[in-house]
Amino acid sequence: NAGVTQTPKFQVLKTGQSMTLQCAQDMNHEYMSWYRQDPGMGLRLIHYSVGAGITDQGEVPNGYNVSRSTTEDFPLRLLSAAPSQTSVYFCASSYGTVYNEQFFGPGTRLTVL
Amino acid sequence: RKEVEQDPGPFNVPEGATVAFNCTYSNSASQSFFWYRQDCRKEPKLLMSVYSSGNEDGRFTAQLNRASQYISLLIRDSKLSDSATYLCVVNYRYGGSQGNLIFGKGTKLSVKP
Numbered sequence: 571n572a573g574v575t576q577t578p579k580f581q582v583l584k585t586g587q588s589m590t591l592q593c594a595q596d597m598n599h600e601y602m603s604w605y606r607q608d609p610g611m612g613l614r615l616i617h618y619s620v621g622a623g624i625t626d627q628g629e630v631p632n633g634y635n636v637s638r639s640t641t642e643d644f645p646l647r648l649l650s651a652a653p654s655q656t657s658v659y660f661c662a663s664s665y666g667t668v669y670n671e672q673f674f675g676p677g678t679r680l681t682v683l
Numbered sequence: 684r685k686e687v688e689q690d691p692g693p694f695n696v697p698e699g700a701t702v703a704f705n706c707t708y709s710n711s712a713s714q715s716f717f718w719y720r721q722d723c724r725k726e727p728k729l730l731m732s733v734y735s736s737g738n739e740d741g742r743f744t745a746q747l748n749r750a751s752q753y754i755s756l757l758i759r760d761s762k763l764s765d766s767a768t769y770l771c772v773v774n775y776r777y778g779g780s781q782g783n784l785i786f787g788k789g790t791k792l793s794v795k796p
Contacts (some may be wrong), residue, residue: 605786612687612770612786613727628783660726668784669715669774674726 593661706771
């Protein structure tokens with residue numbers, strides 16, 4: 571099993587550009603989520619999904635969109651990048667519910683200039 | 684925002700020492716508690732869940748005090764490889780949803796030879 575994979579590992583954007591961060595898992599997990607981690611802050615939930623076709627907002631959803639067309643994939647779209655979105659983004663998945671062990675991807679380090 | 688508070692450290696300890704971290708949470712309805720470990724520039728990984736009666740995994744012991752709303756992690760016989768940031772994680776339920784996880788900012792541990 572590859573576990574949770576994320577691409578790209580690093581990305582530099584200019585203000586106003588859009589892009590999609592990819593996340594995939596091969597563990598058949600229902601629950602998937604996106605977090606951002608900033609210096610001096612805990613991980614903050616952006617969006618999550620409890621299964622294919624179902625998504626919901628987390629704590630900091632503004633400026634981001636998600637979709638879940640398959641169990642395996644959960645891409646995160648930045649609509650119009652802003653410097654405040656400079657962060658490390660982690661995708662996570664778990665079996666069944668949020669209460670089970672969260673498996674994290676290796677992260678995407680995004681810089682917005 | 685529902686809070687999870689941790690002492691950021693760093694805790695600098697010699698090999699073989701015993702070290703303890705505490706974490707307080709604000710939501711009295713929280714029901715699930717975890718400790719995750721995050722190595723520098725890596726993704727978080729589950730260290731252990733925390734159960735009401737307390738639980739032990741090798742050199743690691745976790746305790747929960749619901750009345751005072753705090754969680755503790757005790758590491759005995761510290762190893763160099765224990766150097767990492769330890770994240771306290773608590774679920775936050777709202778309405779009828781399964782809720783989400785709130786991550787503390789982490790406590791940094793550095794074990795020295």
